[in-house]
Amino acid sequence: MVQGTQMRRHLCGIQTAWTDAGQAEAAVAALAGAIERDGVGHIIVFFSPAYDTEALTAALGARFPDIGITGCTTSGGISPAGPIDRGLVAIAFPRRGFRIVAGVLTQIARLDVEGAATTVRGLRRLLDQGRPDGGTGHRFAISLIDALANAEETVVSAVAWALDGIPLVGGSAGDDLAFRSTVLIHDGKAHRDAAVILLVETEFPIRIFKSDNFEPTNRKFVVTAAREEERRVYELNAEPAAREYAMAVGLDPESLTPMSFAAYPLAVKIGGEYYCRSISRVEPDGSLTFFCAIGEGVVMTLAQPRDIVEATRAELDALDTALGGLDLVLGFDCVFRRLDAESRQVRHRIADLYRRYGVVGFETYGEQYRSMHLNQTFTGIAIGRVEGR
Structure with a gap:
């Protein structure tokens, strides 16, 4: 596991920094000592739910004035040096080579779809206004969503519609499987x-991706009783x-x-492909919440499950080849993939792959990819190497 505070500067100019400091103020102070702030335009932070959020936001504002800051709680961080079970991971984007605009959608449990689409279109206009004449940068969008609002599908659908072709990836905030x-x-x-x-435009080559490690069996379940607004299933095949x-x-x-749910996932077939629908917990009455x-x-x-190590290696190898070398991968990795890797005693091998390919991000309660909300998946943005920067 990661210890202390470290920083890495990538070829694209992004700085990644991480710390296992136990208190919010100490974590931010450690970041401030590691990140060179000149030229930084936006910082994304993924942090432990054990931190006092108000103290964290205040400290970040004081240490990084005039820099946009966005982030969320996690069920574990991913740093270029390895996993972080407690602490904070930061990605500092430079103004040179990256332009970022960001906005908030509120009350998503009762989302105003038209209002959300209007907000996203406004962000697109801001990105267009700042675009250099003749600019041909690559664009992508990042979503960070409150998982406990149970609204990811509605949010992703509205956002993807308003993005009008800009690809979306992201993750649902976690809280170490406490669900509080x-x-x-x-x-x-x-x-x-x-x-x-967040809408991002960059001059660097990018690929968005998704990867999973499961395949369907012949065993089927029909949901025969459910409360959809709660994502709660009472009966499968007319049985508890x-x-x-x-x-x-x-x-x-x-x-x-x-661990059981990670080892034996459920999936639905949409458009000829299977997508995971992970169980989050068993309720006292024997129902299942998803x-x-x-x-x-x-x-x-x-x-x-298929071999999680080989499936992950194949995806990262393919990205490395397509981009002529990986500089950085901003990844959103389902916490159930970590639980599955732990149960099979291969978490260290996944961590080795992530270090080799420069993966940084967090362990989620759900992943977004284009117009889909997914589970038990690894999604993200891969940034290719450009030498001589």
């Missing part, structure tokens, strides 16, 4: 029941949900844990 409070920060304020959207799921995977319903929207009549398929 996930928090976003943006420009000195803490937000709940909200989403932050937890019991039916546990019987299918050969476990005792009383012994189901996040990380994604789920409703009555949905058919789910029990999936079986």
